[in-house]
Amino acid sequence: MHYDVFNGDADGIIALLQLRLAKPKESVLITGVKRDISLLKQVDITTATSVAVLDISLEKNIQPLQALLDKQVEVFYVDHHRTGEIPNSAKLTTLLNTDANTCTSLLINDFLQGQYASWAIAAAFGDNMQASATALADKTGLTKTEQAQLNELGIYINYNGYGASVDDLHFHPADLYQALLKYPDPFTLINEKGSLFWQLKQAYLADMAKAQSAKVISEQISVKAVQLADEAWARRVSGVFGNDLANQSPDRAHIVLTLNKENKPTEEQESPSLSYTVSLRAPLNNKQGAGDICSLFPTGGGRAAAAGINVLPVGRLEEFIEQVKNYYQG
Numbered sequence: 001m002h003y004d005v006f007n008g009d010a011d012g013i014i015a016l017l018q019l020r021l022a023k024p025k026e027s028v029l030i031t032g033v034k035r036d037i038s039l040l041k042q043v044d045i046t047t048a049t050s051v052a053v054l055d056i057s058l059e060k061n062i063q064p065l066q067a068l069l070d071k072q073v074e075v076f077y078v079d080h081h082r083t084g085e086i087p088n089s090a091k092l093t094t095l096l097n098t099d100a101n102t103c104t105s106l107l108i109n110d111f112l113q114g115q116y117a118s119w120a121i122a123a124a125f126g127d128n129m130q131a132s133a134t135a136l137a138d139k140t141g142l143t144k145t146e147q148a149q150l151n152e153l154g155i156y157i158n159y160n161g162y163g164a165s166v167d168d169l170h171f172h173p174a175d176l177y178q179a180l181l182k183y184p185d186p187f188t189l190i191n192e193k194g195s196l197f198w199q200l201k202q203a204y205l206a207d208m209a210k211a212q213s214a215k216v217i218s219e220q221i222s223v224k225a226v227q228l229a230d231e232a233w234a235r236r237v238s239g240v241f242g243n244d245l246a247n248q249s250p251d252r253a254h255i256v257l258t259l260n261k262e263n264k265p266t267e268e269q270e271s272p273s274l275s276y277t278v279s280l281r282a283p284l285n286n287k288q289g290a291g292d293i294c295s296l297f298p299t300g301g302g303r304a305a306a307a308g309i310n311v312l313p314v315g316r317l318e319e320f321i322e323q324v325k326n327y328y329q330g
């Protein structure tokens, strides 16, 4: 049995989309919310014969990867997050590149020699890689209007991946992937009245309108931190809202905080374990360090340009903001 394991954001969904449009294959789909990157362990090792893994850190999935390779399962691993040590195995084929200006869908686009470049461009926009997306779009001859449309599409699909659990999401990422598979050309989707594109757009605009009321926790030259309410809409919009802030002030790092629901104090018990979900964006003009800073805290990690911490104790927020400030003010 073949398994397709992919991150639930635009980059993960569209990486698989390109791959399966080019090389159709029956598969078991394993995905989740964007933050859920411990996905490889969900593969049933007793039935797996081959696995494609897209857009999740190899470092964070090394144990199940090693177990699959030990069982002689063929693994195709494509990603741009931290790799850690890469296992040496004849069963493992990799396309790994941690350059801050590439993403999994762009790696797949190269692999497929540009067969579904319009989709790859949407994914790159969705991962907030404006420069790379625009460069590829110019190369393929898309008009500025078409580029703006793919930018929107990427943002909306990316936005759908954010949430504490799949219950927060408008569409389960596996369902969204399957629906998008009917559109080899993303412009067919964009030009179709009432399509997923328009449904996601409407939902996105409603959530973003609410996010404008975010509480500013800290505002300095090198960093700005804002807190969103603890509601499903806020958990959905946190990442794309962070990208939006980054695009407005490209020299500054941005932190978006949401209070974790499960640790909310109750009337009987004032919880000592109150914590935040943290989304950190490096300054667009200095795309480095975010993953390293978040990795200093338990449950933190990510890429140089964009990273996060799943559980940051409220008492360590000041320390975290200091770390971010010190890193970027130099």
Ligand SMILES: [Mn+2]
Pocket (backbone or CB within 6 Å): 011, 012, 055, 080, 103, 104, 127
């Ligand atoms: Mn990605």
